[in-house]
Amino acid sequence: MTDPSRSPSAGLRIASIAGVPVYLGWSWFALAAVITVVVGSGAGAVGYVIGLVYAVVLLLAVLAHEGAHALMARRLGLVVHRVVADFLGGHTAFDSRALTPGRAAAVAAAGPLTNLLLALVGWLGAQAVQGTMAGLVLGGIGWVNLLLALFNLLPALPLDGGQILESLVWGVTGRRASGLLVAGWAGRVLAVLIVLWAVGLPLVQGRTPDLIRIVWAGFIASVIWRGAGQAIASSQARAALEGRTIDQVARPVTVIPGSLPVGSLGPTPGIPLVREGGRYLLLGSPGEGVTVPPDTPVSALGTALPEGAVVESAPGDELVPALTTMQSSRSSVVVLTDGGQPWAIAIADDLNTLLGS
Structure with missing residues (x-):
C-alpha cells in the first residue's frame, strides 16, 4: 500500500532498499503473535512453529510488495521516505507532489504484480519438489503472495487497486478529486461487503x-x-481548490545575498528574501530602539525557514503543491520557485483567506 501522507512511525530499522530505510513496526x-496462535492452536508445538513460519512468510511478502512500490517510485523520480511493515500490513511513504495519473498507477501496480510473480515462483517450486517439506513451504509462499496480490488489487481505496482506479478516473476526467471520490466510495462499499460476508452470508445459509x-x-x-473516508475528505478539499492558482496568494520576492551589509540594503520591489547557502531567511525588524551597525550582514536579521519549505510552483500552477509543502515542512511560509529560481512566497494566512472567501 502506498501512502504519501504518513509521518514516521516507531519501529525497528531492519534494512534499506536503494537507500530507502525499511522499518519493522512494533505492531508487527x-x-x-496472533498468526502463530491462530494457526498453531490445537496442533501442539509443531503447529506453533508452522504458525510462526507463516508469519515470517507474510512479512517477507509484504516487504517485497512495499519494496516494489519504493523502487518504482524511485525509478519515476519520486522521493521515497521509508518502507514500513506493521500490523496493518505495510506502507510506503513518498513525496506525491510530482504524481501524475500514470505514475500513480505504476507505483500502485508494482506491489501486487511483484506478489503475483512470487506466487508463480512459489507454485512452480512446489511442483518441482512435491511431497517434501520444501514443497510445503514453497506452496505456502505461493498462496500467501497470491492472496496478498488479489486482495490488494480490489478496486477500492486505500488498497492498491483503489489507487489504480483513482488514477484511471483522474486520467479520464483530468480531476484527481473525482478519482479520489470514486475510489473512496468504492472502499466504503467494499467495507460493507466484507462485513456482510462475515455475518450476513452465514446467517443466510442457516449457520452461526x-x-x-x-x-x-x-x-x-x-x-x-x-482509509476510504480520508480519500473522500481529500476529494472534497481538492474540489474546493479547483480554479484557484498560486498567483492569487503569491507575494513576489527579491532575493538578496546573506553577506550583504545592512547599510547597503535599500528599497526592493519585492519582499526581501535572503539566500544563504542552501537555506532561505525572511528579514525581521531588529526591535524598537535597537541600533544595527551598517556593516552587519543581513543574514543576522533573518529568520530561517524550515528545511523543505520550498516548492517548485510556477505562476498559474494549482495551490495543492504549496499546501502540501506547508503541511510536510510544518511551515506557515513556503518559498515558490520557477525553474529552481525563487520568485515569490506563499503565506498560510493568505491561503486561509482565499479559501474562506
Whole structure:
C-alpha cells in the first residue's frame, strides 16, 4: 500500500532498499503473535512453529510488495521516505507532489504484480519438489503472495487497486478529486461487503457466524472504511481548490545575498528574501530602539525557514503543491520557485483567506 501522507512511525530499522530505510513496526510483533496462535492452536508445538513460519512468510511478502512500490517510485523520480511493515500490513511513504495519473498507477501496480510473480515462483517450486517439506513451504509462499496480490488489487481505496482506479478516473476526467471520490466510495462499499460476508452470508445459509471471522472482518472493514473516508475528505478539499492558482496568494520576492551589509540594503520591489547557502531567511525588524551597525550582514536579521519549505510552483500552477509543502515542512511560509529560481512566497494566512472567501 502506498501512502504519501504518513509521518514516521516507531519501529525497528531492519534494512534499506536503494537507500530507502525499511522499518519493522512494533505492531508487527502483535500480528505475528496472533498468526502463530491462530494457526498453531490445537496442533501442539509443531503447529506453533508452522504458525510462526507463516508469519515470517507474510512479512517477507509484504516487504517485497512495499519494496516494489519504493523502487518504482524511485525509478519515476519520486522521493521515497521509508518502507514500513506493521500490523496493518505495510506502507510506503513518498513525496506525491510530482504524481501524475500514470505514475500513480505504476507505483500502485508494482506491489501486487511483484506478489503475483512470487506466487508463480512459489507454485512452480512446489511442483518441482512435491511431497517434501520444501514443497510445503514453497506452496505456502505461493498462496500467501497470491492472496496478498488479489486482495490488494480490489478496486477500492486505500488498497492498491483503489489507487489504480483513482488514477484511471483522474486520467479520464483530468480531476484527481473525482478519482479520489470514486475510489473512496468504492472502499466504503467494499467495507460493507466484507462485513456482510462475515455475518450476513452465514446467517443466510442457516449457520452461526464464526467469531474469529467476525473479529478479523470487522477489523479489516474498519481500516478500509477509515482509509476510504480520508480519500473522500481529500476529494472534497481538492474540489474546493479547483480554479484557484498560486498567483492569487503569491507575494513576489527579491532575493538578496546573506553577506550583504545592512547599510547597503535599500528599497526592493519585492519582499526581501535572503539566500544563504542552501537555506532561505525572511528579514525581521531588529526591535524598537535597537541600533544595527551598517556593516552587519543581513543574514543576522533573518529568520530561517524550515528545511523543505520550498516548492517548485510556477505562476498559474494549482495551490495543492504549496499546501502540501506547508503541511510536510510544518511551515506557515513556503518559498515558490520557477525553474529552481525563487520568485515569490506563499503565506498560510493568505491561503486561509482565499479559501474562506
